[in-house]
Amino acid sequence: KPYLDTKIFGTQDNLYLFETIDSTHTYVSHNLSTIDHGSVLLAYSQTAGRGRRGRKWSSPIGKSLSLSIVLKEFSDQMKPTLLTQLTAAALQQALAEVGLPIAIKWPNDLLINRRKVAGVLTEAMFERQVLQAITIGIGINLNQSQSDFPTEIHPKATSLALETESPFFADKLIAQFLKLFEQFYQDYQQSLDPEPFLSICRQESAVIGEIVTVVQGDKRRDVEVLGIEATGELLVRDLSSKEKMTLISSEVSLRNP
Numbered sequence: 001k002p003y004l005d006t007k008i009f010g011t012q013d014n015l016y017l018f019e020t021i022d023s024t025h026t027y028v029s030h031n032l033s034t035i036d037h038g039s040v041l042l043a044y045s046q047t048a049g050r051g052r053r054g055r056k057w058s059s060p061i062g063k064s065l066s067l068s069i070v071l072k073e074f075s076d077q078m079k080p081t082l083l084t085q086l087t088a089a090a091l092q093q094a095l096a097e098v099g100l101p102i103a104i105k106w107p108n109d110l111l112i113n114r115r116k117v118a119g120v121l122t123e124a125m126f127e128r129q130v131l132q133a134i135t136i137g138i139g140i141n142l143n144q145s146q147s148d149f150p151t152e153i154h155p156k157a158t159s160l161a162l163e164t165e166s167p168f169f170a171d172k173l174i175a176q177f178l179k180l181f182e183q184f185y186q187d188y189q190q191s192l193d194p195e196p197f198l199s200i201c202r203q204e205s206a207v208i209g210e211i212v213t214v215v216q217g218d219k220r221r222d223v224e225v226l227g228i229e230a231t232g233e234l235l236v237r238d239l240s241s242k243e244k245m246t247l248i249s250s251e252v253s254l255r256n257p
């Protein structure tokens with residue numbers, strides 16, 4: 001059980017630990033009424049980890065860390081897109097504090113040396129069509145070697161152990177991340193101002209100033225990334241039409257062309 005320095009998130013009865021589970025997110029969605037605001041679910045492996053839009057998240061035993069944070073106290077202005085940015089900023093800062101330079105690839109990837117080391121999945125969870133919770137999932141690659149990743153993601157994924165060239169113990173990182181997450185969340189709840197965490201996402205962005213391919217359903221287009229708006233949307237310029245437009249995170253993926 002990691003030592004946590006938080007006042008709300010993961011305290012006392014609100015820390016759930018699993019050696020193995022299908023998915024911490026799925027567990028929350030099946031137990032919505034009994035899980036409190038501020039609960040943190042931690043798993044050392046998942047057999048059916050989920051990414052965005054039905055994609056899979058690989059979280060093998062003893063090598064990865066899966067976390068879900070359950071929010072039940074939030075205002076309408078705290079949109080899932082912005083909460084994803086808040087989480088990415090807190091994780092980026094926590095990893096920077098343990099000496100790892102991480103870039104944020106809008107909307108939900110964390111990269112080291114251009115490879116994905118962690119991902120964030122924010123889901124609004126409903127019961128009988130009533131919003132019950134927003135659950136934020138974080139998957140972090142800790143101790144995978146290259147061959148532990150499914151072949152199709154090999155060249156694009158990395159782990160903290162691969163990057164530091166030594167086994168990675170996550171306790172400090174979990175504590176530091178949750179502490180920062182709690183600070184960012186409480187400040188945001190009070191001020192409703194996303195700028196403090198959005199400015200981190202802009203400053204540490206892996207895509208601002210770059211040319212990327214936007215994939216939206218079957219459509220692909222090359223754009224220059226100009227910035228991140230106060231709504232959390234990505235501001236881009238289409239390279240062929242020269243038009244500026246904003247992208248919504250739930251609809252698009254970015255690739256390097």
Ligand code: BT5
Nearest residue numbers: 023025049050051052055057058066067119121137139157
């Ligand atoms: C994500 O989705 O990156 C969100 C990951 C969130 C996982 C957490 S773990 C706790 C909670 N419980 C869950 O069941 N899920 C959440 P997305 O942007 O859609 O990226 C998914 C894509 O990343 C896949 O299609 C693969 O290409 C790639 N991928 C899968 N596993 C990976 C890994 N371990 N490391 C790097 N890339 C991976």
